[in-house]
Amino acid sequence: MALLLVAPILIPLLAAALTALFWHRPEVQRPIGLAASAALLGAALMLLARTADGAVLVTQMGNWAAPFGISLVIDLFSAIMLVITGLMALAVSIYALGPASIERDRAGFQPLFHSLILGVCGSFSTGDIFNLYVWFEVMLIASFGLLVLERTREQLDGGIRYVVLNLIGTTMFLLAVGLLYGLTGTLNFADLARIAPTVENQGALAAVGMLLLVAFGAKAALFPLFNWLPAAYHTASMPVAAIFAALLTKVGVYAIIRVFTLVFAHEAGFFGPVFLAVAVATMVTGVLGAAMHYDIRKILSFHIISQIGYMLVGVALMTPLAIAGSILYIVHHIIVKANLFLLAGAIRQETGSFALKRIGGLWAIKPLLGVMFLVPALSLAGIPPLSGFWGKLVVIRSGLEAEAYWLAGIALAVGVLTLYSMIKIWNEAFWKALPEDGPSPLPWNARERLATYAPIVVLGGMTITIGLLTEPFAALSIEAAESLLDRNAYIAAVLGPDAPRLAEIKP
Amino acid sequence: MSTVFIVMVGMLTAASIYMFLARDLPRVLIGFVLLGTATNLAIFVAGRVGSMLPPLVEPGAKALAAEAANPLPQALILTAIVIGFGLTAFALMLVVKAYGAFATISIEEVDEAEPRPVKPQPEPLAPAFRQKQEAA
Numbered sequence: 001m002a003l004l005l006v007a008p009i010l011i012p013l014l015a016a017a018l019t020a021l022f023w024h025r026p027e028v029q030r031p032i033g034l035a036a037s038a039a040l041l042g043a044a045l046m047l048l049a050r051t052a053d054g055a056v057l058v059t060q061m062g063n064w065a066a067p068f069g070i071s072l073v074i075d076l077f078s079a080i081m082l083v084i085t086g087l088m089a090l091a092v093s094i095y096a097l098g099p100a101s102i103e104r105d106r107a108g109f110q111p112l113f114h115s116l117i118l119g120v121c122g123s124f125s126t127g128d129i130f131n132l133y134v135w136f137e138v139m140l141i142a143s144f145g146l147l148v149l150e151r152t153r154e155q156l157d158g159g160i161r162y163v164v165l166n167l168i169g170t171t172m173f174l175l176a177v178g179l180l181y182g183l184t185g186t187l188n189f190a191d192l193a194r195i196a197p198t199v200e201n202q203g204a205l206a207a208v209g210m211l212l213l214v215a216f217g218a219k220a221a222l223f224p225l226f227n228w229l230p231a232a233y234h235t236a237s238m239p240v241a242a243i244f245a246a247l248l249t250k251v252g253v254y255a256i257i258r259v260f261t262l263v264f265a266h267e268a269g270f271f272g273p274v275f276l277a278v279a280v281a282t283m284v285t286g287v288l289g290a291a292m293h294y295d296i297r298k299i300l301s302f303h304i305i306s307q308i309g310y311m312l313v314g315v316a317l318m319t320p321l322a323i324a325g326s327i328l329y330i331v332h333h334i335i336v337k338a339n340l341f342l343l344a345g346a347i348r349q350e351t352g353s354f355a356l357k358r359i360g361g362l363w364a365i366k367p368l369l370g371v372m373f374l375v376p377a378l379s380l381a382g383i384p385p386l387s388g389f390w391g392k393l394v395v396i397r398s399g400l401e402a403e404a405y406w407l408a409g410i411a412l413a414v415g416v417l418t419l420y421s422m423i424k425i426w427n428e429a430f431w432k433a434l435p436e437d438g439p440s441p442l443p444w445n446a447r448e449r450l451a452t453y454a455p456i457v458v459l460g461g462m463t464i465t466i467g468l469l470t471e472p473f474a475a476l477s478i479e480a481a482e483s484l485l486d487r488n489a490y491i492a493a494v495l496g497p498d499a500p501r502l503a504e505i506k507p
Numbered sequence: 508m509s510t511v512f513i514v515m516v517g518m519l520t521a522a523s524i525y526m527f528l529a530r531d532l533p534r535v536l537i538g539f540v541l542l543g544t545a546t547n548l549a550i551f552v553a554g555r556v557g558s559m560l561p562p563l564v565e566p567g568a569k570a571l572a573a574e575a576a577n578p579l580p581q582a583l584i585l586t587a588i589v590i591g592f593g594l595t596a597f598a599l600m601l602v603v604k605a606y607g608a609f610a611t612i613s614i615e616e617v618d619e620a621e622p623r624p625v626k627p628q629p630e631p632l633a634p635a636f637r638q639k640q641e642a643a
């Protein structure tokens with residue numbers, strides 16, 4: 001059982017080490033990478049099966065008792081995130097066998113990719129806030145390397161913006177962790193949750209909460225800290241952009257949901273309105289930014305920001321339905337957004353460019369590609385019966401139930417603007433006649449074509465599945481939300497039923 | 508004792524923010540190093556400064572002496588220093604590479620990833636309309 005809990009960390013770690021050993025031999029790295037991604041998905045599914053009833057799985061590293069050592073804690077929310085990580089790792093591993101894979105693998109794609117997955121999985125399974133910081137750094141340093149993989153001028157520029165802003169954000173996180181330790185004398189999430197309401201200086205604690213919000217917000221690309229994302233994501237090579245879009249910002253959202261439902265739950269009256277304002281501002285600025293761009297990758301990058309706003313509604317309202325909506329939305333969004341980035345790569349391969357002004361006529365020559373694009377695009381905009389409809393429905397309904405009518409109204413309006421951006425891509429890339437001096441399609445062979453389209457078809461199928469068979473996914477999200485709000489069960493699972501209060505809790 | 512550290516944290520943070528506002532990338536990096544140092548000192552102060560007694564369990568005793576120094580912040584800082592070193596080294600290499608590619612260290616002069624939008628030129632008049640205008 002302890003082995004199963006560390007498996008999501010061990011598998012990518014092993015894969016990163018092995019692929020680094022075979023640095024100059026991509027043909028050896030690839031099967032290792034594929035096997036590791038598949039194994040990760042398997043381990044995550046087993047964890048999901050064990051936590052599906054709301055159980056909280058805990059193991060203590062090195063057998064140090066709970067508040068002293070590092071605890072690994074996997075509850076239903078973590079397990080859901082791990083499953084989706086495994087799925088994305090597998091999809092992108094296959095997609096990365098497509099065009100330009102040789103150059104990518106020679107530049108060190110495989111070890112860096114698995115290090116990134118390692119950081120993501122570590123963040124999802126740790127029960128210790130300093131350990132969370134360390135996993136953030138693992139993820140960050142791997143993402144730096146992946147972003148500038150091809151070392152083009154564009155990537156170097158985007159890389160600098162990404163690196164500098166993220167370095168500042170991560171230092172804020174470290175500072176917040178240090179101050180939180182100074183106030184409570186502990187770093188363990190469960191112990192923090194127990195001690196935080198009893199801290200005398202609640203004002204200082206709220207300040208630390210704001211600092212954490214800034215740190216996680218910079219990671220999650222919240223308004224007004226999102227500037228690094230549209231400056232950098234479109235420069236990365238397509239598999240890298242897809243895995244970034246799927247997972248990186250969502251780790252920030254996960255950290256926000258985890259910390260603010262567990263440690264700062266007693267301060268919900270203060271943080272709720274803050275989250276509400278930030279969520280609305282994030283939705284609106286993201287979607288407006290997307291409206292003005294004519295590069296597929298930039299449109300998609302801005303839509304990541306916009307959608308993060310929906311995911312925050314859960315922590316803003318703190319009702320079980322709202323948090324369930326956030327979780328359902330995260331799952332739907334990761335699948336759809338990764339798929340759209342994969343599709344952008346395929347569109348470029350078929351037409352020769354990402355610039356919407358220069359391409360066109362795809363519907364006439366590749367109608368199937370059009371169908372594959374329509375599924376995630378309409379799902380992103382929230383058209384029934386696709387997955388995005390249910391995600392938006394739950395979020396908006398929870399807004400109406402909490403009597404935040406303006407929130408629900410803005411969420412609906414943003415959905416319409418999202419549809420506008422998706423129709424823009426559709427009109428320009430698929431319906432418009434091909435411009436006369438347009439670029440020519442890039443050459444690729446049948447194997448690369450299969451590697452590109454297989455993950456797109458599978459992810460599109462999942463979008464339709466979630467849309468038509470929502471019941472089990474919604475039930476899981478509600479179960480996960482209820483276990484997130486049941487803080488005492490989490491504390492009891494990590495610290496034991498009646499953990500002793502230490503004599504001196506403050507350092 | 509703590510007061511000295513707190514003042515130092517404040518001064519280092521102010522200095523680092525000043526450096527972040529510079530347009531030169533090496534200055535921004537120095538700012539990051541200063542901010543990292545300020546953060547490490549802040550963790551150190553938050554974890555109680557005062558005792559000089561090493562946190563070692565005496566032979567025969569079962570626990571630390573009550574007035575021993577707090578070892579945990581030092582462990583945290585050690586980890587943070589190592590991570591900060593790695594990040595700084597990477598960022599420095601990136602700046603060197605960027606200097607090689609753009610021949611400048613000023614971030615203002617680099618706009619490869621987000622080119623400034625070109626002002627749209629007015630479209631030339633349609634031929635039929637132009638002929639009509641010329642005839643008039």
